[in-house]
Amino acid sequence: MCRWAAWTGEPILLEELLSAPSNSLINQSRHACKAKTDVNADGFGVAWYGDQPFPGQYRDILPAWSDANLRSMAQHICSPLFLAHVRASTGTALSRENAHPFVHENWSFMHNGQVPGYAKVRQQIEGMIAPEHYASRQGSTDSEALFLLALGQGIEHDPLGAMARVVQMVSPLCGAGLRMTAAFSDGKRLFAVRYTNDAIAPSLFVRRNRQGWSVVSEPLDVEGEIWHEVPAGHAIVCDGTTLTQHPFCASSLRAA
Amino acid sequence: MCRWAAWTGEPILLEELLSAPSNSLINQSRHACKAKTDVNADGFGVAWYGDQPFPGQYRDILPAWSDANLRSMAQHICSPLFLAHVRASTGTALSRENAHPFVHENWSFMHNGQVPGYAKVRQQIEGMIAPEHYASRQGSTDSEALFLLALGQGIEHDPLGAMARVVQMVSPLCGAGLRMTAAFSDGKRLFAVRYTNDAIAPSLFVRRNRQGWSVVSEPLDVEGEIWHEVPAGHAIVCDGTTLTQHPFCASSLRAA
Amino acid sequence: MCRWAAWTGEPILLEELLSAPSNSLINQSRHACKAKTDVNADGFGVAWYGDQPFPGQYRDILPAWSDANLRSMAQHICSPLFLAHVRASTGTALSRENAHPFVHENWSFMHNGQVPGYAKVRQQIEGMIAPEHYASRQGSTDSEALFLLALGQGIEHDPLGAMARVVQMVSPLCGAGLRMTAAFSDGKRLFAVRYTNDAIAPSLFVRRNRQGWSVVSEPLDVEGEIWHEVPAGHAIVCDGTTLTQHPFCASSLRAA
């Protein structure tokens, strides 16, 4: 299990999510409140959009709280759309390549959750990745595999549909226990999904503030603005000033 | 604050202290019980004695729990005398050079505690290190400085006296709040001290088992063998099968 | 392209191969003589056999010349059989998981060479790995894939035959340009192969000295003892005091 936070809206410094709030993502790397694992210190990463058609990416294997580079970057990089993640490994190796967010061309993706029994179904899952996307496979995580699968399912034209099809491909292989909240972006819109095929879905929250949307695995603070909890089996799309909520693989959820 | 464990006795694998016990040092890197900081994930290190006249040394900046090299070394390196440490930085940088144990020729040293206001007195403290030992200064911690000072105070011929003189040199500079448990060795004997010049001394425990002595900042398990708590203002010396306990800077303690 | 060195014989310190010779493996990390790339600074690793039924393993991503841990370990770890490697990446990521030697139970493996067009054939090659060995796949290199394939081809009972079958499986996929020297061990015997399916095979040398065999990608020194160059299309087996040389996939070589 991991923790993550994303932003879309007016350009802000990364530190607005990463270090400034009382329950900032960096603080969650040491003491998360709503996570299965309270310490999320198996690496971290950030992907941010700027003037290039593809996002910048910074990932490392240290705990987020101890990385001086991250602190400095968070104070200097200003972006209208970024994803940030602190990792708690569920078994795969500690490496930069296994740190989220993952990036492919203009797309970025990060994930909290697990594919149950991943070690047993990994080879099958990897075999389903489109060859043209497999060359981008750098690490060994379930998370990166889900992302590469989604690329092959037409994420460009139907982002939520592509991600739903990935769930439908993977769920029969791994059985009950597939849990995920994930955020992803094409550089314009920010998507997030909350799903499980059993009883427990990881948490997902969103709030409107400072001319933008914060989408997070757990609230960054407890006071002030109000956080909306996205229900399990739902997705949200933040497109400029508009946020819409949609069912996401709801039938799978009901069937579970 | 940090956590540490040391062994002297029959040769054992490092894993006997590092990973096997229920409250092993690696487990303490994630969740220490008796420490001011429960997460001790700012690097780790081990120094072990073998056939060479100087100890082997392995230090890195990852959390101990996530370092595959450490796991493998702990399964393969067998030693009659070793020191192991997991760090929680009190402000100085995360680097291998700041990870304990520190080594100089046949001596090794590790430390839990703090020199209060260290940033302000550091330059003075470093100025007191003997020039012939200053060349060994690799990092920037108070801990390494204490060790280098002790080398200059005749640690070779009077280990406990040298360390006591260091306390007496540093204590007036930094004032109340100097707290330390430290373990050090010349490759034959294992020394440990517990000291504070105010009310709170970090914990220090020792037990006899498996033909040797485990000296630790907190017990490695709660069942079975009995742990002896070394009182504040005392030192222990493990010399072969013999353990002796001595007053250590007791007058400073009383005066505080 | 990479550089590597292996030892079997009387127990010696790792430094005898890693740092002591004039053209030691650590020196080769900065300036190799016979390699396609003279700088081999994309990580390193060592696997050594001792009292355990499986080898110890130490791998990191720094250049070998700058790793203080490696220097210390090389001075303290003594072994009758070990493999050591310095890496020059041919495209896959810099990570500990991509550093050689790779280890599976009692087996270890390291490699110099390349699978041409690996990015294109990787998914196919990975699909051929036996499911029970795929769970051991930690990284993304061609080298680790070759090793895991060999495990599935019966390396335990027919080491050279298994490796030859791997070559015959991979060669048709990747076409001309498959080049390799590899060393591998079960903890008792040391094997090395030299192969190409086109004109240029990476170099492979062996010598008898100090009651053992040094098997290397290039000589560790130029004076004194005599190095024997193993011809392309051949393998050697060091079994105790005996060294035997065998044809290895020689027909493929002739056909190329």
Add this chain to the structure above:
Amino acid sequence: MCRWAAWTGEPILLEELLSAPSNSLINQSRHACKAKTDVNADGFGVAWYGDQPFPGQYRDILPAWSDANLRSMAQHICSPLFLAHVRASTGTALSRENAHPFVHENWSFMHNGQVPGYAKVRQQIEGMIAPEHYASRQGSTDSEALFLLALGQGIEHDPLGAMARVVQMVSPLCGAGLRMTAAFSDGKRLFAVRYTNDAIAPSLFVRRNRQGWSVVSEPLDVEGEIWHEVPAGHAIVCDGTTLTQHPFCASSLRAA
């Protein structure tokens, strides 16, 4: 010895100096042309000015050529004034804290050269650093010490004079062999000095192009625009569109 490159002028992407030119700084990390050591792979760093009153800073211990984070940052960070450095250690440890550029408030500094016999004079040099700047001492290099000394010599009001006074303080301690090219900035102006107290001064070049100044330890390419070699015993100041050249410690140079 190290390699470095700095820019002041129109905002450009870091990659314009770091990776795009034929002899880019990243290429120099593997094969420098005019350096005492051709491999400069003991870490790297960059400091860039943007909207904040202090520069951003990114430093790591890998070779620059193998750091994916650096590649991505160089493609995304655009700055009117930045310093970049690849390190070849002259003895001090490999750590982020020892990587250039060093930063203090709005000032940044990087260096190529050496203080001869540094291990012997280090404690004396550190003792001369003003206490209010010593708290910023994170590493152990001569380079960082020179910078902290300059802060205490009034760099704010007299940058070149302060640096000259540092040379005059250090030169008598270390004797002949003090060699340096250094670049430093307050966020508005870019300064560079070239000095030696013996016969050999490290190289220093500057050119005007793309509405700005590139100041480098060796030319980034050999074609096209013309590089001006700054003579030993001189400094340059790039202030907006103006470049001026000044004598720097020229009397020391003559005396040597």
